Amino acid sequence: MDIPVIVEPVTGNGYRATGAGGLSVGLTADGATAAEAIDRLADQVRSRVNAGAKLAEVNVVAGVAAWKQDAGYLRDDPLYEPWRAAMEEYRRQLDEDPEAL
Numbered sequence: 001m002d003i004p005v006i007v008e009p010v011t012g013n014g015y016r017a018t019g020a021g022g023l024s025v026g027l028t029a030d031g032a033t034a035a036e037a038i039d040r041l042a043d044q045v046r047s048r049v050n051a052g053a054k055l056a057e058v059n060v061v062a063g064v065a066a067w068k069q070d071a072g073y074l075r076d077d078p079l080y081e082p083w084r085a086a087m088e089e090y091r092r093q094l095d096e097d098p099e100a101l
Helices: 034-050 066-070 080-096
Strands: 005-009 015-019 028-031
Touching: 005 034, 015 034, 028 034
Parallel strands: none
Antiparallel strands: 005 015, 015 028
């Protein structure tokens, strides 16, 4: 399996490999060379797998946005149409004269 890993030099101490996904998340390993650091990280991942760790995928379906459940609730309110007309008039006034605030 291929696992994303971040490899970076460590000042005066070789290289550090840090797990960036999958079973390597939360793991780090140092080595004199980048390859050595990666090999040490791979050993840690193998240990996890040998201990029973597995990767699984979770499909999360997003629910309806909270604001959408209330959309249209004013449709039958007797004050809705006068309010909408007043808002429309106010916007028209602002479009004609931005200083009308």
